Amino acid sequence: MKRTVVPFGPQHPVLPEPLVLDLILEDEKVLDAIPTIGYIHRGLEMMVERVEYTEMGFVVERICGICSFMHGMGYCVSLETIMNIEIPERAAWLRLIWAEISRIQSHLLWLGLGADAFGFENLFMHCWRMREQILDIFEKTTGGRIIHSVNRIGGVKRDMSDTELAAILVQLQDLGKQFKKTANVFGTDPSIAHRLGGVGVLSMEDARAVDCVGPMARASGIATDTRLIGANYYDRIELEPVVETAGDCLARVVVRMREIDQSIDIIRQAIDKMPKGEGMPLETKPRGNPMGEVFTRLEQPRGEVLYYVKANGTKNLERFRARTPTFANIPAMIKLVKGCELADVPNIILTIDPCISCTER
């Protein structure tokens, strides 16, 4: 049979971001997929040459507008490790709370986009309506909806008062209740089960072979979660990785839905355990220039992110490298797309939760 090449992207209704896959088809079956990225490549890592290390955090935040908080946090944690800075306890807890709030935000955003991709517009609207409540929390506590710039090397810039924290928890638990209804639709609607169930199955062996991370790996039965290494106060939280075993598109939806509940629970524990009071120190100011190198690992909404920072004792870092979760999940995506039907390609691509601007930096 004659082979056809269908270019998928860079401008495609399903993807808000440009990603190109050259799909090689035989009839409706995808035989091969060749990725091309680079439509968003900015050359951000090179900015260390021009921007001092104290300011680089703001550039790093703009690797991606969805996990901007976690990117800022990862950069600051890296520099704190190099410079041996112990950050105040309350600052660490605040970071953890913000990180989990941004995880809820990201998962709601993704669930909406996923619903849009399989043509369930109503569900998309519901998810994004709930996401706006999270953005309100962010705006109230950090001043920004998308880019927060609240992380500093040595701590955080703003505090949340104890009454504010209590109110946020109530709001989040209320959101959790609202979300149950939506989750019920995802779980029981027959058209969703038909569209996602059994589609794009990634077995546990395959998931190990392509080194995927985050919800992608957890939906295939691998209990991996970088939060379990215990850094950044996660060792003081009880947490069990959310694992599903089916490995199909539906399992990846379910993992992310359960992680929303998990994050709300983590925030509850954190508010419970953090030291109370007003006017606690939030920042340990860094002194001098950094010297040394570090690898930092964090669990972002999309999976493990890895930063490499090398400093040479000057104001400008020698090297900054971010390996984002989507970069690690692209091989898995290519593997899944091979052999599927053309009509399933958008769904499969979306269920890895691609963040192209993370990938290309």
Added chain:
Amino acid sequence: MSFFSRSPWILHYDGSSCNGCDIEVLACLTPLYDVERFGVLNTGNPKHADILLVTGSVNEKNIEIIENLYRQMPDPKVVVAVGACACSGGIFARAYNIQGGIDKVVPVDVYVPGCAARPESIIDGVVQGIAALEQKRKKTA
């Protein structure tokens, strides 16, 4: 409300943006902001679109995509640059792969500032785009 006489259809393209403005553009469609009440519709097809909404700056690879999308849109058409990167290159202006704002490639009618641009200002930008569209339509008519 005379200049709402036409309901503009929007084509959104993400240049090399950080995603922040893109999701704010999408947030405009959702219940809190809901631009569809003004008849504004997000379309995936350049041949249906009146307004090209570009987020992010221009780099070597997407330069031809933006040109191509602009060429495929029917006249009269309006370009709205959303966010600091689309206006001038923003925080990434000095990175090696960034060539600058969208106006390096296509003529821009409305600049929306902000990093990330807020939904309110994006909607405002689109409304100003409608006015520009109306003017262009009168000129060509």
Added chain:
Amino acid sequence: MDSASFLARVGDYHKAGWRLALINVTTVIAAPAPPHGAAAEPAAPATDAPTADAAPASQAASVFEIAWAFAKDREFETIREQITVGDAVPSISEFFGAAFLYENEIRELFGINVTGIGLDLQGQLYKTVTKVPFSHQAIKARLAATAAAAAAASAASAAAAEKKA
């Protein structure tokens, strides 16, 4: 670098169930670009110490540091190698299929000759404006441009201050 023993070590990680976490390259620019005139200073006994703008000497010191990082549960380990410009680096695609993205990237951004990549994208991954933006020449050129711009700016502000006075 010794490819055979390197690949054997990578193979051991693969057999033990490690996950490829990152392949990172650092372009080693040994000394910050010295101001004009200082470049002629004799560079002590170390023969490979670079003298900033003498072409052959800086060629000799064109070193890249490569780190292959592997993760397994809570553990994290790296294999480090130093190579000079032009050295071939073997691909580890045979063990870790996911390596192809990293390897295409380092070839395109750093100009490192990686041989035997599983899925060879022929330099079409990023297509940057500046070709090989992290090569020694490109970085030095950018650093020199930044320094020149800073010098011009400080000269301009000094002139402005003089005018005021």
